Amino acid sequence: MPDAVHDADVTRRVANRLKRAHGQLAAVIAAVEDGGDCRAVVTQLAAVSSAIDRAGFAVIATAMQECLAEDDGDEGRARMAELEKLFLSLS
Template sequence: MVELSEDVLSDVVKRLRRAQGQVGGLIQMIESGRDCRDVITQLAAVSRALDRAGFKLIASGLEKCVSDGSEQAKADREQLEKLFLSLA
């Protein structure tokens, strides 16, 4: 398992909290009958925020794996690549 730095984890948590707030706003928009275009725009913003959090985790993990040439690092890197592709 790849260990990530506190800075990376802190950044990811901030991104997820922001997305959490956006989801709350999105729910309110839907419940109040806001225009479909506004809802879709906000939904796209939430999606991007979640993608960025996932990409940050995976990119940081890949960076650590690349610096270590061990067999475990290679297996970790391959797993992280699959996770990255699942977000793409």
């Protein structure tokens, strides 16, 4: 499958989302190591998970748009089926 994250705007948004998740994850790790409140840890962990999921969905959505635009018969349908599996793996 070709690299789906080639659009500069999509790349920037996905990278920003992952950078925020990276920062949130660092805060979660620090809170766990420092014996932080479990509710706060779980809340931050949920935020990290959501940010990563949204980044994955953005990458897959872009790839699906490209597949629809290319629509090259059996090969396009096979790529779309592969992307659907990736999408479902995030849900």
